[in-house]
Amino acid sequence: MKLGTLKHTVDHKPVAGDFAIIEAPVPACPENGVLVRTVHLSLDPYVGSRLRGRHMGEAAPEPMKGAIPGAIVGQVIESRVPSLKEGDWVQSMEGGWQEVCALTAEHVRKIDPSVAPLAAHAGVLGMPGLTAWSGITQLAKVGAGDTVLVDAAAGPVGGTVGQIARIKGADRVVGIAGGPEKCALVTDTYGFDACIDYKAEGWKDRLAEALPDGLSVFFENVSADMAMLALTHARIYARGVLCGLVDAYHTETQSQHPLNAGLIIGKRAQLSGLVVYDFYPRWDEYIAEAAPWITSGQLKFAEDRAAGLEEAPALFERLMNGKNKGKAVVTVAPESV
Structure with missing residues (x-):
């Protein structure tokens, strides 16, 4: 599978050339966890700070090995969690720049794909x-x-x-x-x-x-x-x-x-x-209130899309320089297979 990582440690505003897309083995499904096929990847400004080890004490990824952090929306392909089954749709803040994510149960939320476009769970519902x-x-x-x-x-x-x-x-x-x-x-x-x-x-x-x-x-x-x-x-x-x-x-x-x-x-x-x-425990409450606003047209959103993990570095550089037009989202894989 493809995985997005740093080529080297960074001490500056990240640019596309700081990233590499490499081949990595598909991870095993963890105990009390799931394997998820990444469909949509969220790119967010705070990640630029995190890559320098300066966000809320969270460590930067290991160059040429660790995946760049990022929230994902994806589909379960293997489950060792009773509440989740193959085919379920989930959102996670821990997925990162990789085509398949191994996630423990506490790091995934099951989502309803019928309440809004799936990519919205990376942005306006994310x-x-x-x-x-x-x-x-x-x-x-x-x-x-x-x-x-x-x-x-x-x-x-x-x-x-x-x-x-x-x-x-x-x-x-x-x-x-x-x-x-x-x-x-x-x-x-x-x-x-x-x-x-x-x-x-x-x-x-x-x-x-x-x-x-x-x-x-x-x-x-x-x-x-x-x-x-x-x-x-x-x-x-x-x-x-x-x-x-x-x-x-x-x-x-x-x-x-x-x-x-x-x-x-x-x-x-x-x-x-x-x-x-602090408000992660209330995420479902927010979605229950906001999804009808999207349906009614009261809550609108704009997206700056890229297709394929290979396009993530260029879109991330645009985001770092404020050149994005709406929520930066990378569609890593088709929603249906």
Whole structure:
């Protein structure tokens, strides 16, 4: 089988040339586990940090041996778990860049292929969607009267954040993204009221114009500096969800951003750190709520697809440079065989 690995250790933003697709033996089905045929592979920004051993203490894969980390959607081809049988569809955060995955029972979730397109379980119904739902419904508790600001709004997390906020009753949703094409995705597909292009001159003035009455909630994906900018537009008792620091994923040192404590105090702001791992036990609850939104057209998503594991390195490099258009997904194998 094919397996995607690092050619060497990396201490920089990964590029396609850092990866190799090699032949590896098909693993044996583990005790109390399953063998899964990988169909869809999720590519996510945090993996770039993990490849340098800088994400939540998780080790980088061993070069020319270990699979690049990544969530997968696949089909069981052998099972030693009573609750799973051959042909069942599953999702796992532990699959990685390989055509066949050996996974223990605690690392797989059975999914229903009828509730949404299968690839959606790598994106809007996968970890990015769960992240958005957790922040908006469980931490910020968005409802009627809220004005919500989210940066990296064209990404799978940010785009889902704004849509769920709207579904939950927010009065106004404003995004920040880079470039007119991404801003068009945010407004025309995701339905935000406005999107500010941070690459355009005078964008901070336009952000102020888009928030004439301030904001009550902000969802931070980029940096503490952006969070502090959001707070300058915050109403009293605003809620902020600190989800990601993508701006620091590839810097020489870990994030050292200072927070303006005086501004936080003056705004009486409530800031919540979000680590999606805390909400894994509620994944099925999220899918039960979100799948009907997809069916009804309330929750939309965009995908940047590649076909075949060989195409994963190039798509990953695009993702690392913010060139992807929607959720980065590699279709490793056909859904039906």
